[in-house]
Amino acid sequence: MARPRVRVDHFARDARRWYRVTDNGVGFDASAVADPFAPFQRHHTAAEGAGFGLGLCTAYRIVRRHDGEMTLRSTVGVGTVVEFTLDGRPAAEPGTLA
Numbered sequence: 001m002a003r004p005r006v007r008v009d010h011f012a013r014d015a016r017r018w019y020r021v022t023d024n025g026v027g028f029d030a031s032a033v034a035d036p037f038a039p040f041q042r043h044h045t046a047a048e049g050a051g052f053g054l055g056l057c058t059a060y061r062i063v064r065r066h067d068g069e070m071t072l073r074s075t076v077g078v079g080t081v082v083e084f085t086l087d088g089r090p091a092a093e094p095g096t097l098a
Contacts, residue, residue, distance in 0.1 A: 028080070
């Protein structure tokens with residue numbers, strides 16, 4: 001099993017700042033899930049990881065509360081990528097977080 005890795009970075013898309021969280025976890029088949037942001041939906045077995053199915057739901061609610069958007073890509077055995085933006089503010093210069 002690979003050593004757990006989480007990467008957080010940011011980028012500009014459509015004149016907005018986006019944030020990306022990437023992990024190398026167990027991943028899941030996102031195409032088999034009707035709404036990955038719905039509460040109490042576990043996307044992997046208890047043996048693969050703990051949880052109650054609230055993490056993505058909670059993150060999505062926070063992002064939406066700030067008029068943002070969130071996207072999700074996941075692959076079984078590879079990991080998950082979550083990208084989100086908070087409101088429609090223009091992106092700052094590359095390499096800054098202001």
